[in-house]
Amino acid sequence: MSPAVDQYGVFGHPVGHSFSPFIHGVFARDTGQQMSYRAYDVEPQELGSRVQEFFGGGGRGLNITLPHKVAAVEVVQELTARAAHAAAVNTLVLQDDNIILGDNTDGAGLVRDLCDNLGLVVTQRRLLILGAGGATRGVLAPLLGLQPAIAVIADLGVTQGVGFAYVGDTPFDLIINATSASLSGDIPPIPAGAVGPETVCYDLAYGRSAMAFVRWAQQSGCALAVQGLGMLVEQAAESFRLWRGVRPATVEVLAALKQRIGSV
Numbered sequence: 001m002s003p004a005v006d007q008y009g010v011f012g013h014p015v016g017h018s019f020s021p022f023i024h025g026v027f028a029r030d031t032g033q034q035m036s037y038r039a040y041d042v043e044p045q046e047l048g049s050r051v052q053e054f055f056g057g058g059g060r061g062l063n064i065t066l067p068h069k070v071a072a073v074e075v076v077q078e079l080t081a082r083a084a085h086a087a088a089v090n091t092l093v094l095q096d097d098n099i100i101l102g103d104n105t106d107g108a109g110l111v112r113d114l115c116d117n118l119g120l121v122v123t124q125r126r127l128l129i130l131g132a133g134g135a136t137r138g139v140l141a142p143l144l145g146l147q148p149a150i151a152v153i154a155d156l157g158v159t160q161g162v163g164f165a166y167v168g169d170t171p172f173d174l175i176i177n178a179t180s181a182s183l184s185g186d187i188p189p190i191p192a193g194a195v196g197p198e199t200v201c202y203d204l205a206y207g208r209s210a211m212a213f214v215r216w217a218q219q220s221g222c223a224l225a226v227q228g229l230g231m232l233v234e235q236a237a238e239s240f241r242l243w244r245g246v247r248p249a250t251v252e253v254l255a256a257l258k259q260r261i262g263s264v
């Protein structure tokens with residue numbers, strides 16, 4: 001027997017802090033969709049079985065958050081091109097043919113926040129991305145799709161980017177902090193000259209307890225310092241559109257969340 005309303009949710013571990021139930025609850029109400037959305041704490045070793053159980057029980061779609069985004073690639077039957085490129089998924093959709101599709105809406109969410117909400121131009125601008133973890137994998141291709149003049153990816157480890165010491169002293173137009181440093185109050189070792197009076201600094205982390213990078217950027221004299229709450233709301237809107245075929249408005253839920261968690 002199918003459940004009374006279509007069921008959605010987010011799988012993470014831990015997941016109690018997730019704002020996704022609030023965001024999707026507002027989206028559902030605003031668009032008049034009959035659906036439920038819950039947070040599920042799922043241990044890494046039970047990801048595959050819990051996904052099968054969720055969809056077997058009539059679930060329609062899932063968001064996937066830390067630490068499951070990479071492992072979830074293995075539990076879906078089909079991947080979108082952008083999820084395959086990122087080798088990470090944050091959205092599962094049960095299609096009409098009962099195939100579970102994996103997608104990644106993080107990059108689209110970031111691009112939408114940068115270009116539409118903040119009105120920034122990335123094309124032909126100098127872009128610096130800090131960190132080379134899972135989030136960078138999701139956002140890199142969509143950002144490069146905007147055709148920046150130059151894109152430098154800096155990481156402490158040896159990856160496909162450069163070490164922080166090689167970032168150089170010419171100011172960037174946009175610096176995206178995709179490290180998790182702010183979560184522990186740290187600031188990546190960015191050369192001071194990378195920030196100028198025209199530079200916009202964007203931290204993927206958000207909330208009162210993750211202000212280190214934003215404060216550092218403001219003290220360095222940047223034009224604007226923002227946290228990634230807009231990306232969170234926009235990636236959720238893109239997931240919602242995939243599930244329900246309607247794109248919810250995001251302005252009010254973003255403003256409400258900003259106030260609630262003291263984000264900039």
Ligand code: NDP
Nearest residue numbers: 131132133134135157179180181186188204205228231232
């Ligand atoms: P990962 O753990 O996969 O990657 C973290 C990256 O940060 C690694 O490259 C790591 O380098 C680097 N790093 C950690 N600490 C430092 C430091 N002190 N100095 C320099 N580099 C450091 O995390 P994710 O990529 O999944 O997430 C990154 C951030 O993005 C988090 O803050 C997360 O909350 C946020 N995020 C926000 C989203 C949104 O919607 N706004 C969506 C997804 C993520 P190394 O490997 O060398 O240690």
